[in-house]
Amino acid sequence: MATIRDVAKLASVSIATVSHVVNGTRFVEPATSDRVRTAIHELGFEADGIARSLRVRKTSTMALIIPDLTNPFFPELATVIQQEAVRSQYDVVIHSTDVPHGNSEELLGHYLRTIRQKRYDAVIYAETLSATPAVQQLLATGVPVVVIGGTAHPEVDSVYIDDYAAARDVTAWFVAKGHRAIAHISGAAQMSSSEERRRGFLEGLAAAGLPARPDFDVAGTFLRDGGYQAMLQLLACSPRPTAVFAANDLTAIGAILACLDSGLRVPDDIGIVGFDDTMLASTYRPTLTTVYHGQREIGAEVVRLALARIRGEFPEERQKIIVPHRLVERQSA
Amino acid sequence: MATIRDVAKLASVSIATVSHVVNGTRFVEPATSDRVRTAIHELGFEADGIARSLRVRKTSTMALIIPDLTNPFFPELATVIQQEAVRSQYDVVIHSTDVPHGNSEELLGHYLRTIRQKRYDAVIYAETLSATPAVQQLLATGVPVVVIGGTAHPEVDSVYIDDYAAARDVTAWFVAKGHRAIAHISGAAQMSSSEERRRGFLEGLAAAGLPARPDFDVAGTFLRDGGYQAMLQLLACSPRPTAVFAANDLTAIGAILACLDSGLRVPDDIGIVGFDDTMLASTYRPTLTTVYHGQREIGAEVVRLALARIRGEFPEERQKIIVPHRLVERQSA
DNA sequence: TTGAAAGCGCTAACAG
DNA sequence: CTGTTAGCGCTTTCAA
Numbered sequence: 001m002a003t004i005r006d007v008a009k010l011a012s013v014s015i016a017t018v019s020h021v022v023n024g025t026r027f028v029e030p031a032t033s034d035r036v037r038t039a040i041h042e043l044g045f046e047a048d049g050i051a052r053s054l055r056v057r058k059t060s061t062m063a064l065i066i067p068d069l070t071n072p073f074f075p076e077l078a079t080v081i082q083q084e085a086v087r088s089q090y091d092v093v094i095h096s097t098d099v100p101h102g103n104s105e106e107l108l109g110h111y112l113r114t115i116r117q118k119r120y121d122a123v124i125y126a127e128t129l130s131a132t133p134a135v136q137q138l139l140a141t142g143v144p145v146v147v148i149g150g151t152a153h154p155e156v157d158s159v160y161i162d163d164y165a166a167a168r169d170v171t172a173w174f175v176a177k178g179h180r181a182i183a184h185i186s187g188a189a190q191m192s193s194s195e196e197r198r199r200g201f202l203e204g205l206a207a208a209g210l211p212a213r214p215d216f217d218v219a220g221t222f223l224r225d226g227g228y229q230a231m232l233q234l235l236a237c238s239p240r241p242t243a244v245f246a247a248n249d250l251t252a253i254g255a256i257l258a259c260l261d262s263g264l265r266v267p268d269d270i271g272i273v274g275f276d277d278t279m280l281a282s283t284y285r286p287t288l289t290t291v292y293h294g295q296r297e298i299g300a301e302v303v304r305l306a307l308a309r310i311r312g313e314f315p316e317e318r319q320k321i322i323v324p325h326r327l328v329e330r331q332s333a
Numbered sequence: 334m335a336t337i338r339d340v341a342k343l344a345s346v347s348i349a350t351v352s353h354v355v356n357g358t359r360f361v362e363p364a365t366s367d368r369v370r371t372a373i374h375e376l377g378f379e380a381d382g383i384a385r386s387l388r389v390r391k392t393s394t395m396a397l398i399i400p401d402l403t404n405p406f407f408p409e410l411a412t413v414i415q416q417e418a419v420r421s422q423y424d425v426v427i428h429s430t431d432v433p434h435g436n437s438e439e440l441l442g443h444y445l446r447t448i449r450q451k452r453y454d455a456v457i458y459a460e461t462l463s464a465t466p467a468v469q470q471l472l473a474t475g476v477p478v479v480v481i482g483g484t485a486h487p488e489v490d491s492v493y494i495d496d497y498a499a500a501r502d503v504t505a506w507f508v509a510k511g512h513r514a515i516a517h518i519s520g521a522a523q524m525s526s527s528e529e530r531r532r533g534f535l536e537g538l539a540a541a542g543l544p545a546r547p548d549f550d551v552a553g554t555f556l557r558d559g560g561y562q563a564m565l566q567l568l569a570c571s572p573r574p575t576a577v578f579a580a581n582d583l584t585a586i587g588a589i590l591a592c593l594d595s596g597l598r599v600p601d602d603i604g605i606v607g608f609d610d611t612m613l614a615s616t617y618r619p620t621l622t623t624v625y626h627g628q629r630e631i632g633a634e635v636v637r638l639a640l641a642r643i644r645g646e647f648p649e650e651r652q653k654i655i656v657p658h659r660l661v662e663r664q665s666a
Numbered sequence: 667t668t669g670a671a672a673g674c675g676c677t678a679a680c681a682g
Numbered sequence: 683c684t685g686t687t688a689g690c691g692c693t694t695t696c697a698a
Contacts, residue, residue, distance in 0.1 A: 005692095013668075016669060029667060048452060052692055053674095053692090054676090056692085069408040072403075093424055113379070141334075253616060283617075336676085347686075348675090348685090350684060352677060381676070386676090388678085390690075
C-alpha cells in the first residue's frame with residue numbers, strides 16, 4: 001500500500017506538500033497539486049487514518065453502547081445516530097451488551113476497555129443496567145460521554161424523553177376512555193426508565209382518584225416473554241384489568257399474545273398500550289397504540305452534543321435535553 | 334493521559350520492559366514486572382491502541398456491511414458476528430447502507446473509503462444491491478473480504494445457504510400439502526438471493542408438473558410494504574393462489590396484512606410462508622412458517638473465515654461454505 | 667510557494 | 683534479564 005512518501009517521490013515534491021493537497025490545508029500551486037493528484041491516483045494512495053489519528057489525536061469514530069440489538073427500538077435509534085454521524089464524517093461502532101442473553105456485565109467491561117484503548121472520540125451510552133458505574137468509569141478517562149436516558153447524572157450530558165409524564169399521559173388517556181381497572185407491566189428492574197414509567201402510571205391513577213392495586217402492578221423485563229408472563233399473572237386477577245400499560249412495545253406484544261392464547265380479544269376485552277413506537281407497533285395486528293419515544297430527535301441531539309463536546313464546546317454546564325414524546329393511537333387500545 | 338514513557342519513568346525501567354509486561358511478550362523478573370504493574374495502576378495507564386496499530390499494522394477491527402438495520406434478520410446476524418468477534422478481541426463496526434431509504438450508493442461509497450482509511454483488518458459483506466463492483470473495489474485494496482450470500486465471486490470467500498434448494502423445498506412442501514395454485518413474491522431486484530429463490534420456486538413447480546403462471550410470480554422488495562402491494566396484486570388474480578411463498582419474513586408479514594385487510598384468513602383461505610426465521614416469525618400471529626436462514630452458523634463461519642484470512646491462512650482456494658437451511662413449520666401455512 | 671524535520675506512542679530488532 | 687533505538691505514516695511548526 002502506497003504511502004505519502006511514495007506519492008511525494010513520484011510527484012517530486014515533499015511529503016508536506018502531499019499532505020497539504022490531500023487535506024486542502026494550505027495553498028499549493030495548481031501545477032504542483034495536479035502532479036500530486038496524478039501521483040495519488042496512479043498509486044491508488046489513500047492516506048493512512050491510523051497514522052493520522054496518532055498524530056492529530058482523534059479517531060473520527062464514536063462508540064454507541066446499547067443493551068440489545070434485538071429490540072427494534074435500538075436498531076432504529078442506531079440507524080438515526082449513524083446517519084447523523086456520517087454527515088460529520090464520523091463512524092460509529094455499536095456495542096451491544098446483549099442484556100437479554102445475560103453476559104452483559106462481562107461484555108460491558110470488555111467494551112469499556114476497548115473504547116479506551118482505541119481512543120474513540122466520544123461514547124453514547126444508551127442506558128444499560130449498570131449505568132452509573134460504567135458512566136463514572138468512562139468519565140474518569142476523559143472521553144466525552146452522552147447518555148440516552150434520564151439517569152440522574154449531573155456530570156454528563158443526556159437526552160431523553162420524560163418517561164414519567166409519558167406514563168402519566170397514557171394512564172390519563174385510559175381513564176378518559178372510561179377505564180377504571182388499569183394495570184401496568186413494568187420494564188427491567190433497576191432501570192430508570194422502568195421506574196419513571198411506573199411512577200407516572202401510579203401518579204396517573206392517583207390523579208384520577210383511582211386506587212393503586214398491588215396486583216395490577218407487575219414486573220416485566222422489556223422483552224416479549226416478560227410481557228407474556230406478566231400478562232398471564234394479570235389475567236389471573238379477579239376482576240381482571242380492562243386496560244394494560246406495557247413498558248415497551250415488545251412487552252405489549254407479549255401481553256397481547258397472552259391474551260390471545262387465553263381466548264381474549266384485544267382491544268375488545270382488554271386494551272393494551274405499548275411504548276417506543278417501533279416498527280413493530282405499526283406492523284403487528286392489532287396495531288399498537290404506543291408512545292413515540294423520539295428516536296429521531298434523540299439520535300440527532302445526541303450526536304450534536306457529542307460532536308460539540310469533542311470540539312470542546314460548552315465546558316461548563318452539562319446539557320439535559322428532554323425531547324417530546326407523543327401518544328400514537330392505533331388499534332390495540 | 335499517561336504514556337508508556339511515564340510508566341517507564343515511574344517504575345524506573347525502559348519503555349521496552351513496560352511494553353513487554355503489558356503484552357506478556359518476553360520474560361520479565363517478577364519484581365520488575367510488579368513495579369511496572371503498580372506504576373500502570375497508579376497512572377491509570379492504558380496502552381494507546383492507535384500507536385500500537387500503526388506499529389503492528391493491524392487494528393483488531395473488522396467492518397460489517399449490511400443493507401438494512403431495520404430488517405430483524407440483520408441485527409440478528411450482526412449480534413452473532415459481534416459475539417464471535419469479541420471472543421478474538423475483535424471489534425466490529427456495522428455499516429448499514431440503508432437500502433430501504435435509498436441513499437445506499439452514496440453511503441456505500443463513503444463506507445468503502447473509510448474502511449480503507451481506517452485500515453480495518455477485514456470486511457464482511459452481506460450482499461447489498463451493488464455487490465460486485467463494491468467487492469471488486471475492496472479486493473483491489475487487499476483487505477480480506479468475506480461475503481455473505483451466494484453472489485458468484487470466485488475470488489472471495491463466501492458463506493451462505495442454498496437459496497435455490499430452500500425455495501424448491503418450500504414449493505415441494507406446498508405441493509405435498511395439496512396446493513396447486515402456488516405463487517411467489519420475490520425479493521429486491523438484482524440480488525442473487527432473490528433470483529435464486531425465484532429459480533427454486535419455478536423449479537419446484539416444474540418438478541411437480543405444475544405450470545408457471547406469470548401472474549403468480551410477482552416482484553417484492555424484501556420489505557413489508559413490498560409484500561403488501563405484491564399480495565394485493567395476487568389477490569386480484571382469478572382464481573387466486575391458495576399458497577404464497579414470500580421471499581422473506583417481512584414480505585410474508587406484509588402479505589398477511591394484505592390478506593387480513595382484504596377479509597381473508599391465513600392460513601385458512603391462503604397459506605403463506607416466509608424466509609429467514611427472524612424473531613418476527615415466532616412473534617407474529619399467525620406465527621410464520623418460514624425457512625431458517627442459518628444466522629447462527631453463518632455468523633460463526635464468517636468470522637472464522639475472516640480471522641483465518643487475516644492470519645494469512647489458506648491463501649490458495651477460496652472457501653465456499655454452504656450452511657444448512659431448515660423449514661420451520663408454524664401457523665401461517 | 668515549498669521543504670526539512672520533529673514527533674505522536676508504541677513494538678521489536680539488536681545489543682549487552 | 684533489560685535497555686537503546688529505529689521506525690510505523692502522518693501533520694505541522696519553522697524556515698527559506
